[in-house]
Amino acid sequence: MTTTTTAAVELRGVTMQFGGLRALSDVSLRLDHGVVTSLIGPNGAGKTTAINVISGVLRPTSGSVLVNGETITNQAAERRTDIARTFQISQVFKSLTVLENVVVALQADSGYGFGRALLGGPGVRHAEKAVRREALELLDRVGIGHLADREASTLPLGQERLLEVARALAMRPKVILLDEVASGLTAGDRHELAGLVRSLGADGYAVLVVEHNMRFVQDTSEALVVLNFGELLYTGTVAEGLRDQGVMDAYLGHATTTDAGPDEEVKSDAALS
Amino acid sequence: MTLAGCSDAGGSGDSDTYKIGMLAALSGPSAQAGQHQRDGAQAAVDAINAAGGVNGRDLKLVVRDDAGNPNTAVSGFNDLIRDQSVIGMFGSTFGAATLAIKPLLARNKIAVLAPNTTHEVTNPVDEWLFRGIISAQTEVEAVVDLLQQAGLTKVAILHSTDAYGAQGGKLLSESDLDVVAVEEMEADATDVTTQLTRIKAKQPDALLVWSITPGAGLVLKNAGQVGLNIPMLSGVVGPTAGNLTAAGKSSVLEHWLNVGLIDPANPLPRQEDAIATLKKAHSDYEPDVYSVTGYAGIDLIAQALEDAGDDADRESLRDSLESLQDVDTVAGTFSYSADNHDGVGIDSVVWLAVEDGTYRRVDDPISVLD
Amino acid sequence: MLRKASVGLVVAVALVAPLVVDLFWLNLLTLALIYMPMVIGLNVLFGKANLVSFGQGGFFAIGAYVSALLTLQRGWNVWLAMLVGCVAAVVIGYVIARPVLRLKGLSLAMATLAFGQMVFILVQQLDVTGGPVGLSGIPAPSAPGIDFLEPRNFYWLALAVAVLAFVIASNLARSRYGRMFHALADSEVASRSVGVRVDRVKTLAFCFAAGLAGVAGAMYAHYFSFISSDTFNLELSLLVVIMVVVGGMKDLWGAVVGTIAIFVMREYLRSYQEYSELVYGLLLILVFMFARGGITGTAKAVFRRLRGGTDSGGGPGAGDGAAAPVAAGPLPKQEVGR
Amino acid sequence: MLRCHDVSVAYDGLKAIENVSIEVPAHQTVGIVGPNGAGKTSLLHGVCGIVPLAGGTVVFDEEDVTGRPTPDLVRRGISLVPAARELFPNLSVHKNLRLGAHTHLSSRQGRTQAAADLERVLEMFPILRERGNQAAGSLSGGQQQMVAIGRALMARPRLLVLDEPSLGLAPLVLGEIFDALHNLVASSDVSVLLVEQNAELTTAFVDYVYVLDSGRVVNGGPASEMTRDDIARAYMGAEA
Amino acid sequence: MDQAIQFTLAGLTTGSIYALIALGFTLTYNSSGVVNFAQGEFVMLGGFLAVALYLTGLPLGLAAVGAVIGSALIAGIVHLLTLSRVPKLDTFGLLMVTVGIAIVLRTLMLLVWGSEERSLPAFTDGESIHVLGGTMPPQALWVIGTALVAMPLLYVFFTRTRIGDAMMAASDNRTGAKIVGIRTNRVALFAFMLGAGLAALGGVLIAPITTISFALGLEFSVKGFTAAVLGGFGSPVGAVVGGLSLGLIEKFGAGYISTGYQDLFALATLLVILIILPRGIVGSRALEA
Ligand SMILES: Nc1ncnc2c1ncn2[C@@H]1O[C@H](COP(=O)(O)OP(=O)(O)OP(=O)(O)O)[C@@H](O)[C@H]1O
Ligand SMILES: Nc1ncnc2c1ncn2[C@@H]1O[C@H](COP(=O)(O)OP(=O)(O)OP(=O)(O)O)[C@@H](O)[C@H]1O
Ligand SMILES: CC(C)C[C@H](N)C(=O)O
Ligand SMILES: [Mg+2]
């Protein structure tokens, strides 16, 4: 882990409150370029919330979000073009084809203007052709190029996940946040996806992987962040993290604990763990 | 009721009938007006045919629904004139619809007799467009005269937002009366107590109600509810006979006065035949302004056809309409000329008060107002 | 192939029709063509971006009155006035887009309905519009050698405008904006996350629809030469929605088909007097019960079935075997991770 | 208990599964495995009447229930946990769970029973007790999955149909759920039809496995006799 | 001051009718996602049936009850013929079907009962009631009272009864509802009938103070819909709050600003409220449609 350079993304003391519930409590963490980080924790620990805060879907109650050292806490989601993400509960554009899903992301904040869109013409056709080619490459990269012309609503679960990954890549982001992308994939697909994720790290992206499958975590990540009831439980390497007693107690099992954390309301979560 | 449209679509132009086109608001909120008008026109056609027709030929009414809407009126109009054998037209029920077809008449060379009070129907005069009822000005003139005679000059106005109500309201408020309140209502409103409350606060001598059906009926109901008990007057569209029955013994009725055309129970000599025919044809409602104008319109067209002679066509019908003089109809005594397409004036007005839940012609309207 | 053929057929019919039909049908077709841009606009707004507007009648009225008044009272050239009428609709559309587009679904329907009704009331109440008595004598457009009072000539004009509206709308639908409309309709949060400026894109769609309604209104005023407030009531706005949905929202052709179908049906039924509304209502019910995709959607579905169901209904080129679920599902992923 | 014979499901005229025959004997657990897009979900939805069958028959409890609407099947004792969860997002967690017992709530006995069942479900997923009044749509992904499973249990099914129940569940919870399901099958007359990507879990849990591929059953046998290899092949290019 | 009282009374009376219609919207929407634009026609149908039954010589009370039940039965038949057969349509498709239903009902009423307006005698005789200087007909008390009783009943119905739960579930997620054994078709039918019955009740109640005419349905539908959205679509409390607010806004706008602009004022207020509170005053359950 490179702590000397500026972090690709940094959360500083982020708290996210939903009514009486504190989904994130004073969480600080960082993602670095070229590093795949896994974020794990029990159900309801705040993992998706963290992704929502980083990607701008949610504004934190307090604390700040930095990208490349710049504070962007209040920037709208659509302006955070350096940050791409997938959704735990799939959000593909169902009425578009698989290819068009990717094209939307490729063109969202660039491309010809409204006037040219109305007039059409060879310039537009040319741009369209180019972007389709590019989209197809991305689809091939995640392995669903052969589905390019299918309507996304007809995809089975597994392929929806891969499409979301392709769509995220299409933004040409610096940071990629993957929320349980491997869930619902067959072991074989998961294995291949792990390879893809590793290669993203190697390509210099800062990648955040949220997963419940430890095999996938081990296969993809060097860094590990563990959340528990909205609190940071561990940051460090994957290898050490998975052996950490606290992490085992809270998340992986083997033993139960009554340590409920400071938040009154979520005490009984502990029983669950 | 028959599906009139099915049979005539072919338009065979058979030489033993005269086809008269009619545009009417048969659907939409004011369907009652259009339907009564159509019923009246049909009754006239049937009566004329029973008496041997015109120039030995039968009349035939071809009706199109325009829902009282200007743009559908244009389609209806085009639908009617494409049948070359339609020789002249009557309609439409509402002024705005008539105005929408006004620009098309000269181009299609077809005369239209319009049962509308709306000022613009005859201003400017269009060669092909004739008015078949007293004008808004005439109604207003009659009311203003009467109020001045009665010394009730401090008045309030409640008018509907359609063309009839808006124009009447405007003319009244520009008159010499001392207008203390002008309130508006939708003709199909369901509650006007607020308007009446505001009016009551101004303490006028009289209330002038200018609204197409069913607006006036509601005023009648709501006035009692807010305790507004002053003389009320309306133009040719007042509460319907049904409204009067429903209102029962409301004290509001004691001082209600209508600019009218007929008293069904006590017709004028020129009206007797028509009223009898209308009553026979439609026993479920009393003849009203709409059925009466429908009836009178056909009478006028029939008279013009007769004048035009055996080989009447669209143009000669227009010419003879324009030269009609002193034709007695149920809606008044009509005379046209090249620069006057209005037909009737204030002498065709009949004053109607309410007695025992129905309209009665009164010769001394002022007495109703005190 | 088939598409090209049917487009050719439509064009041929549009070109030949005015030469063979009588005045009644010519007027009906002209009217349909006049309304068509408005329906096309709503087809894009509703069918693509899933933003419903029950207030298009308001923009139609703005186009009509602005253009009519500029010519009647200011003596402007008709063409210029129509253009300004359209621009006025866009500007008003822009002003209300921001606040109104934060709403969705039924709330949006209500808000736009309210807007349309507010315009209606203003038109009814203001002196300058002539209220229910209306404005008469609105001039027809003029061009050297062409008399637009001649109904056939106005037909050509209306046809030209409708075609233009169709072409730019179909360009738009196939452009990156068209895709973004779909995307934000499917998932706003995902759209934002891939960088779609949702508010801006929605506003563009809304203004586009407003502008086309404005054009239609301006054409309407100069065609009839008479307008009055009665025309611009709620039923007009509802009628536009009905045309869009009956024609089919998924396809721009739906706007064309829907406009003509509803016009022809309504006007043709008028001779049935009181019964016309009954038939109209029944037809509406039947269309929505049995032809969910509207006329075009149903026609497509039927056609697909006739062809033996090899098309998965996906985008262009989806008609080959690769789209069949059985074949497509389990293909091995050779290239993952390369 | 459940016999599907030559079942087909089609979307827009295109078959997603074709002539699939499977059987779930009473008191047994049956798993269906196969690659993404094989048609597993389609099969479950066809059985439960969520999508219409394009062919074949479904017999439940010796009675032909082909083409019956879903609510009827629920009343006969078939409960589905769909992969898409299909919760009532705007209703509270409690309401969601109680609605699971909807068909029993008309009798007093059913209501007391439901109250006890609710207690059991909340013991199984204590976090749901905490979140009782929260709208189900605002729960975390895993929490929603718990509600989906809990809701199905509330119906006291005799055949529990689970589509990828492990989706989004943390390992600890997952283990507990499968333990609980195991106990349920052992202690009552519930049968289970399970679709699950997690091969270890599946083979450990079920008595019998079918392998589905490209819309057809390509293999099947008692879980104990299926080798790891068989299963791995079913998932295509598996690593183990 | 007297005027303000008078406007308040008028506003509450009119608002109560809006509230009843809005409650009907709420019912059908909550159980089947149907925004029933024929709701206003059922107001009129109720009124017409009551008049027709009354004219056969039935006592007023029986005629009223008969009209409400009759309207609900007719609604049931309509639903079975139409909406029951298209459970999969989306909100706007369903809405369009109800627009068609409205047109058909309106025309049938016109053909059966003609275009003449109808009315009923007041339920209770007596002079206008004087309240703090304002007056209102005794009938207005019936109207207001009924709306105020209907709201808590419906609230309890939705939140405390099994069938109420089923309705909420069915509208929230139809597939989900089927999965837990709810017969969504029956629920939808029942709700449609109940909603129509409520609307018909409104029609019966106002028949003595306003006009019953085939043409007024659309107006009532629009006002009821407006009220429902204003209060928060899908919430029974919202329906009543929205209905009463709309009635008051209209009457005060008309009373203190201008009767010509009364609707403009009401619509503008509605827009502002929606923009500030996109989910209505009470808060809608219907996030998106
Ligand atoms: N909009 C919301 N309103 C109320 N509570 C919320 C909301 N969103 C999330 N929560 C709560 O915040 C907590 C954290 O949720 P989050 O989705 O971040 O969990 P997670 O770690 O992603 O869990 P999982 O592994 O189950 O996906 C949960 O208890 C959840 O119920
Ligand atoms: N609504 C639909 N419309 C069209 N095709 C569909 C639809 N739903 C599924 N399919 C197709 O049917 C096939 C089987 O899909 P299904 O969802 O049953 O697979 P699955 O085995 O459950 O996959 P997964 O493991 O990814 O969930 C796929 O090819 C899919 O594309
Ligand atoms: C007096 C009525 C017959 C109304 C009249 N036709 C008008 O609208 O102008
Ligand atoms: Mg999560």
Ligand SMILES: [Mg+2]
């Ligand atoms: Mg599946």
